[in-house]
Amino acid sequence: MPRLLVSLCRLGRCCLPIAAANLAQHKVRLVVALFGIGVSLLLLVIQISFLDAAGSKVTSLYDDFDFDIAIVSQTYQFLDSAGTFDRIRLSEARGAADIADTFALNVSHVIWTDLQTKRRSTAFLVGLDGTGGFIRDRALRDGASRLGDSRTVLADRFSSSDFGSLDIGTKARIDKEDVTVAGTFALGLFFYADGGVAVRNADFGRLDRRPARFVSIGLLRLAPGADPVAAKARIVAVLPNDVRVLLRGELIDQERAFFISTKPIGIMLRTGMLVAFLVGNILLLQALSSEIVNRIREFATLKAIGFEPAVVYGIGMSEAAMLAVGGFLPALLVGAALLRLVENATHLPTVLTLDLAAEVLAIALGMCVLSAALVLGRVRRADPAELF
């Protein structure tokens, strides 16, 4: 093993300077190639991150809650079309498995009126049970404990500006009821409505004119040490088929899958990503391989004067790798800046994560190996003399 490493190092010492000198020979050409590679990678960074961000945005409400199992209506499609079921199912589930606590979540659409401008916007109304223990998000949990009197609500800071001022104490109207803002949280569910409002479940029924018996989503937390899969099976066995029982992971996966495969925006984002992936890879391959094709005579010369094939390929691979990394770094910088701008403008979590950077780097290096192999195969097969 150390021997292999040593010979690899020797190969690197021999190949890298030649590869670098080769690339540096034509400056303009190098810049054009790097630019082409860079924008291909930039496009990949942007589109992958948009799709990921939309996927995590549609489940951000669930991410704010601490639960192991969810119960939803049989007609549940996704958060924005949840249907309702009888609250009694939660008690029945409690009897069936080792459950520490249950929490009912209600969702609906209402109309929010800013009393200053009289602008009316759609709002995604979330109803929370009094026990705030299920809420992970600090702003939402602190706010929920402050929802004392029945006219107070929490408003989403990321709502559209048409919601007007959301300072504590601001008065507004939900449908025909007057309400006062008692706090804010940050969710930004703009795929579903212009903004968001959270209230206690006790007030949800009045605002949405829904009987308190019916809830949209039931969240269950298991007793410490209980096995979620076994608990789910026991709950399913007990409950009638007007509800569906999902593990946390199942709920989140189905939510993302529904948005991306069924809602128009999701489909369009996915298509954008697919096309970017396809085109980005092809253009990358094109840019890299034309760089190496241009050097084919140099490679042939090296081969003709007796260099080992390993060195010849090593140089080709090094060139391709340098180009890939050289295009990747600026693409990453520009991508990070651009994604930050988009995050500020849209409140979508479009950040450049380490995973994403690693994914794109892997694509870049993969394409560079592929293009080098395609081109260098010709050097291997050909008689050096033919290549002149």
Add this chain to the structure above:
Amino acid sequence: MRLGFATGLRLLLHARGRFVGALGGIAMAVAIMFVEAELLLGIVDSQATVAQLLRGDLVAMNVSLTNLHKWNRLDEVRTQQIAAVDGVAHVTPIYEGAVGMRNLEDGRIRRIVVFAFPPDGLPIDIGDAAEIDGLLKRPDTVLFDRRSRPIYGAIAPGGDIEFESKLKLRVAGFVDIGPDIVNDGALVMSEGTWLARFGSDTPIMAAIDLVPGADREDVRRRILARLPVDVAVLTPAEAREREIVFTLRVAPVGVLFAIGMLAGLIIGSVSCYQILFNEVIDQQRQYATLKAIGGSDAFLRRLILTQAFVLSWIGFAAGGAVAWFFDASVARTTGLPLDLSGATAMLVLALAMAMCAGAGLLAVRSVTTSDPAALY
């Protein structure tokens, strides 16, 4: 001239593999420009489908209705006040509401939008006006938007639609509206049915028809002067434009797709440039030879331009086909109006040709400015 063209073609076809590679690259560049542009246009056009369909000379709405997915209503009395203004022939109120409709196949309740108006003079362009007016005159009937997303079950004329409240209404026929990014489907009913069956409501807009010969701007000024400041009066074209501006500037999804399109156009252009640049650099020695045997610089440039244009045309056709495939699949799955528009095609073709030609001319400079012998 003809010699330039023929020689250019032969140069291009000399190395088949390379030619195909370059063509593939340009086709992909064109495809990405197309798809990203069409996605943005699709989003922009379908912010509110109903904006595309407004008829009449002017449209009045609440001044706070900053886009058509808001719910600010028009004060009822305003329609009558507008009708009394000189030059106004006819005012048609348009009601819009969202109701729960039961899919009779799976029992699920789906949200559907309702448009309602009096059955005399259709205010939105959704089919044959006389026929629709006739159908709407029958009490308790609805018309179903045949382009709704297929989530409402099978709907047939003569059958019933059941609402969340268990109310049933008879389907009398179909209209053409189309879903948008918020709404999945639509029903149309008469003002009378809507108000009688779903409770009191005030219109969301009013379509205004002018008496023949009346000047639109004059009438608009008179309406605005006569009415309180809570009313905005727009032409249908202005209403459409406002939705587009709203999507691009304010709506987060507009921002997402606008950036996608910009990135697509830049990457497409850069790739065309890169491909042509390499094409020419690789054939430097051939050009040097041509120059050495007496070819003028203009002749060399003609050779390059021929190759640039042939590559960009064929690449455009191939890339357009790829884009068409993607657009058609998105249009089918989303129901949104996504079709390749002439303006986008022109833009993409112009960008591809300009980038190819520019790159080629830049690259050939190294031949035209140097001593041919030095190039060997």
